[in-house]
Amino acid sequence: MPLQNSKPVGHLNNNQGIPLNQKLRGQMNADEFKAWLMQFDRNGDQRISKEELTNALRKADKWFVPWKSFRGMNHGDVNGDGFIDKDEIDNLAAYAQKRWGIKIVK
Ligand SMILES: [Ca+2]
Numbered sequence: 001m002p003l004q005n006s007k008p009v010g011h012l013n014n015n016q017g018i019p020l021n022q023k024l025r026g027q028m029n030a031d032e033f034k035a036w037l038m039q040f041d042r043n044g045d046q047r048i049s050k051e052e053l054t055n056a057l058r059k060a061d062k063w064f065v066p067w068k069s070f071r072g073m074n075h076g077d078v079n080g081d082g083f084i085d086k087d088e089i090d091n092l093a094a095y096a097q098k099r100w101g102i103k104i105v106k
């Protein structure tokens, strides 16, 4: 199977040591999902903006990224401030589990 794994993810702050592309499609627990997502918190404000979410999805899955990002933001951003904060990640996780083919395990 032709896997394209040669691209480094160097500039990402991957200090959790969680592989990006591999993990999103399989099983992960809620903490791993948060850790995965928070790697894309570029500006370090502990919230995920639409741009950061788009970037995360682009790393995981290049198809339909704008649409998925929009939908994910809609479902995750409950208070409508344009960011997914730490409390709202659970909402995004629930949505991701339904629509992005991830299994969030306890
Ligand atoms: Ca951020």
Ligand SMILES: [Ca+2]
Pocket: 076, 077, 078, 079, 080, 081, 082, 083, 084, 085, 088
């Ligand atoms: Ca919010």
